[in-house]
Amino acid sequence: MELTLWTYEGPPHVGAMRIASSMKDVHYVLHAPQGDTYADLLFTMIERRGQRPPVTYTTFQARDLGGDTAELVKKNIKEAVERFKPKTLLVGESCTAELIQDQPGALAKGMGYDMPIVNLELPAYSKKENWGASETFYQLIRTLLKDKVSSSEKINPLRWKELGRRPKVNILGPSLLGFRCRDDVIEIQRILSEQGIDTNVVAPLGASPNDIKRLIDAEVNICLYQEIAETSCEWLKRNFGMEYTNTIPIGIKNTIEFINEVHKKLDLPLTNKKELENKSKLPWYSKSVDSNYLTGKRVFIFGDGTHAIAAAKIAKEELGFEVVGLGTYSREMARQVRATAKDLNVEALITNNYLEVEDAMKKAAPELVLGTQMERHSAKRLGIPCSVISTPMHVQDVPARYSPQMGWEGANVIFDDWVHPLMMGLEEHLIDMFKHDFEFIDGHQSHLGHTATNTKDFLNSDEKKEKNSKEGIIWTESGRAELTKVPFFVRGKVKTNTEKYAILRGIPEISDETLYDAKAYFS
Amino acid sequence: MSKVEFNKETGPREVFCGLTSIVWLHRRMPDAFFLVVGSRTCAHLIQSAAGVMIFAEPRFGTAILEEKDLAGLADAHEELDRVVNDLIARRPEIKTLFLVGSCPSEVIKLDLATVAEKLNKRFLGQVRFVNYSGSGIETTFTQGEDGALKALIPLMESSNEEKLLLVGTLANNVEDRFKKIFRNLGISNIESFPPRQSTELPKIGKNTKVLLTQPYLSDTVRDLKHRGCEIISAPFPLGIEGSTEWFLAAAKAFKISELKVHEIISPLINRAKLALKSHKEILKGKRLFLLPESQLEISLARFLHNECEMDLIEVGTPYLNKDLMKEEINLLPDNTKIVEGQHVEKQLDRVRESNPDLVVCGMGLANPLEAEGISTKWSIEMVFSPIHGIDQAADLAGLFSKPLRRNQILTSKTLVTH
Numbered sequence A: 001m002e003l004t005l006w007t008y009e010g011p012p013h014v015g016a017m018r019i020a021s022s023m024k025d026v027h028y029v030l031h032a033p034q035g036d037t038y039a040d041l042l043f044t045m046i047e048r049r050g051q052r053p054p055v056t057y058t059t060f061q062a063r064d065l066g067g068d069t070a071e072l073v074k075k076n077i078k079e080a081v082e083r084f085k086p087k088t089l090l091v092g093e094s095c096t097a098e099l100i101q102d103q104p105g106a107l108a109k110g111m112g113y114d115m116p117i118v119n120l121e122l123p124a125y126s127k128k129e130n131w132g133a134s135e136t137f138y139q140l141i142r143t144l145l146k147d148k149v150s151s152s153e154k155i156n157p158l159r160w161k162e163l164g165r166r167p168k169v170n171i172l173g174p175s176l177l178g179f180r181c182r183d184d185v186i187e188i189q190r191i192l193s194e195q196g197i198d199t200n201v202v203a204p205l206g207a208s209p210n211d212i213k214r215l216i217d218a219e220v221n222i223c224l225y226q227e228i229a230e231t232s233c234e235w236l237k238r239n240f241g242m243e244y245t246n247t248i249p250i251g252i253k254n255t256i257e258f259i260n261e262v263h264k265k266l267d268l269p270l271t272n273k274k275e276l277e278n279k280s281k282l283p284w285y286s287k288s289v290d291s292n293y294l295t296g297k298r299v300f301i302f303g304d305g306t307h308a309i310a311a312a313k314i315a316k317e318e319l320g321f322e323v324v325g326l327g328t329y330s331r332e333m334a335r336q337v338r339a340t341a342k343d344l345n346v347e348a349l350i351t352n353n354y355l356e357v358e359d360a361m362k363k364a365a366p367e368l369v370l371g372t373q374m375e376r377h378s379a380k381r382l383g384i385p386c387s388v389i390s391t392p393m394h395v396q397d398v399p400a401r402y403s404p405q406m407g408w409e410g411a412n413v414i415f416d417d418w419v420h421p422l423m424m425g426l427e428e429h430l431i432d433m434f435k436h437d438f439e440f441i442d443g444h445q446s447h448l449g450h451t452a453t454n455t456k457d458f459l460n461s462d463e464k465k466e467k468n469s470k471e472g473i474i475w476t477e478s479g480r481a482e483l484t485k486v487p488f489f490v491r492g493k494v495k496t497n498t499e500k501y502a503i504l505r506g507i508p509e510i511s512d513e514t515l516y517d518a519k520a521y522f523s
Numbered sequence B: 001m002s003k004v005e006f007n008k009e010t011g012p013r014e015v016f017c018g019l020t021s022i023v024w025l026h027r028r029m030p031d032a033f034f035l036v037v038g039s040r041t042c043a044h045l046i047q048s049a050a051g052v053m054i055f056a057e058p059r060f061g062t063a064i065l066e067e068k069d070l071a072g073l074a075d076a077h078e079e080l081d082r083v084v085n086d087l088i089a090r091r092p093e094i095k096t097l098f099l100v101g102s103c104p105s106e107v108i109k110l111d112l113a114t115v116a117e118k119l120n121k122r123f124l125g126q127v128r129f130v131n132y133s134g135s136g137i138e139t140t141f142t143q144g145e146d147g148a149l150k151a152l153i154p155l156m157e158s159s160n161e162e163k164l165l166l167v168g169t170l171a172n173n174v175e176d177r178f179k180k181i182f183r184n185l186g187i188s189n190i191e192s193f194p195p196r197q198s199t200e201l202p203k204i205g206k207n208t209k210v211l212l213t214q215p216y217l218s219d220t221v222r223d224l225k226h227r228g229c230e231i232i233s234a235p236f237p238l239g240i241e242g243s244t245e246w247f248l249a250a251a252k253a254f255k256i257s258e259l260k261v262h263e264i265i266s267p268l269i270n271r272a273k274l275a276l277k278s279h280k281e282i283l284k285g286k287r288l289f290l291l292p293e294s295q296l297e298i299s300l301a302r303f304l305h306n307e308c309e310m311d312l313i314e315v316g317t318p319y320l321n322k323d324l325m326k327e328e329i330n331l332l333p334d335n336t337k338i339v340e341g342q343h344v345e346k347q348l349d350r351v352r353e354s355n356p357d358l359v360v361c362g363m364g365l366a367n368p369l370e371a372e373g374i375s376t377k378w379s380i381e382m383v384f385s386p387i388h389g390i391d392q393a394a395d396l397a398g399l400f401s402k403p404l405r406r407n408q409i410l411t412s413k414t415l416v417t418h
């Protein structure tokens, strides 16, 4: 038994729903109680879709359990097939149905339909959402392509040359409820097309069963989200010899590496690196003098495997941050995340428990958090700026504007999204230069608002505790007067640091001198 | 009873399960914790129904059953013990811990009553354990509250003191308003169930007069009756009419004259009518379709027809307790079509055919209907918003006029969709 307050991933059948809902002409009959229909709102509310997911729930009740739930399954399958006329039917069960063992998949296969039926067995008590999505996608591909396995020869990645056409690739993995997938696909297709590469099929997002049957018309598979597509890519490689890419094009370096990887696989000439770099503003923005303040900013990263690994690399190599924490909730990608963490000299945090993540975050004391919505809330409580880089999905993560994470534009978006929660460099510089201005001293408000309140409240509240800090340290007149001169937005930090220093040194009273000693000590 | 048309429908449903009620119950009783014993689906459900995550340390959680718990039930009990220990160590401020059963825990016949009993002995004087089921195979949406309240009744001490007991979760401000009005009427001993603290349970007995504030409390009512309480039959306090009848029914039970009631509430009524006016202008003559979800549908239909002059196409309700709803049904216009149960596809077909101006529905269905050009209102908003009482009548109407107003603004002047 595992205690959870909030979870990063839903159950595996929600993963299956993500695949079904991403596609056309597919319908999913899910043996489940009525409450499980909540999952529709993930798509219609959070992802703001104008269509219901193509899912028919059997919604069995307790009183059905004594009777024939199998009949109920068949009735629902029949109705769903007649009403929605799918080209492929997915049949599966949620956690409760798994316990009553009706085997809806087998029942469906016995009903004599001639469309392909995919029997989904997704163990609800040991697996989770991403695994469910991956397995569903894989089972679907396997079912639709199994006739072609024996007849097909291994696919030669260079056959486009013989065929006298541009090379073709499939983009695999993007799905609904994936982080910014919709825009990533557009960006990657555009980049490939510029390089003279055509997209054969994007799947599951927007694909139909017919498209799945056409997967083998391409030379290479792009594995865009490993969580969802890796198993399928591996199967296509094993059975059709199709090569697939490993690099996830998030960030400039990865995007370039990705392009190189695709080129190598297709035997296309490599493009000039410098020229590629200019396609995004990130490298220049990052180098511009304004960004000096980013140097060595301490960042804590947590998210799905794909995005966490990519974020770590960008943070360190492209923005000059120091990564002080890296973790993921994707157990399936624990190995890769550990490897990345090792390169960065941090210990990887692999966990499902957001409270553990919060603890680690607190300990690492970062200046910026790159995480999920959970970390955004934790960071808010800790007073640390945060940018969201990964699922679980929130309505905020489905912006109206074009905002991919991948490719050149993705790098631009990342620069803005990560840097804006921080105080901007120019601003930080100016404030530093003008910090003695009366604006920043008590009684005046700057446009920044009163984040750290003014010293009077700050000390007054302490005065109630006999002018002591929590640890029993006393601020003398001179000490307090000096603290008043510190701009309010850093005052909290200066105060804590000084007290920390005082404790360290066993100084019972903080004077103006102590404050300067502390400043010197921590600088 | 007015000549309403009753229909039953069976088929695939699209409603929340009873676990969802945790989302408002935990706000009502901040000293309680709701521990669902269930699956990852259950955890995901309450998380999704409550928004992605609003609470830092929510007062609800899920003990997720894993493969090994399914294999041997004895172990599951031990595991649950361990989880509860951890939880209480982490949250020493918890006074009442609800063990909430789910579909999986019911199917594997996990005996939460026994677990609760054992834990009660162990944590005597520190935490009380109560169990109920919010499972989707037994309960829909608001029925979870019925289960939770019913589970608390055995803990309520007996007393023969005469009192008015308001039953059903209310927003605090609404509750305060009601109490003030009742005091003005001369009823001074008023308590609420659920109370604002789980430990401050009212005492009940044969002089307890129960006035329901929510229509979905069948089991609770039955058990209160068994404890000797008198149930005051009344419509529900939604809108001016419902609230007036509700106050009148209470007054009658306490032998207070009708005149006195009118004297006290008529200024409120006048004010409310004034406030309702602008909403009524928008709602009047508009055609309303209510899909089943919260159990509030019949009361809402009554209010929206009688006071806002909307036309009712169909009033869906997940289930119908004709006894509790008697007074409401009497107030409905003749030929109202009530449909109990659901076949969501057929119901949506009827929605499309009848082309309503507004549909009340669950969250999963709202945007798809909007995309088809049909304005919607989420059922869940009704259980989260303070909508009870005369003072809130205009706010309640506002929940329905707003989507229509918005629709007008957007389609007439600014946006062209599809």
Ligand code: SF4
Binding pocket: A033, A034, A035, A036, A095, A096, B017, B018, B019, B038, B039, B041, B042, B043, B045, B101, B102, B103, B104, B134, B135, B136, B137
């Ligand atoms: S319907 Fe059952 S399994 Fe599903 S969330 Fe509700 S209690 Fe859990």
Ligand code: SF4
Binding pocket: A373, A394, B051, B052, B053, B054
């Ligand atoms: S508090 Fe903010 S982030 Fe959390 S659910 Fe609400 S809107 Fe979303």
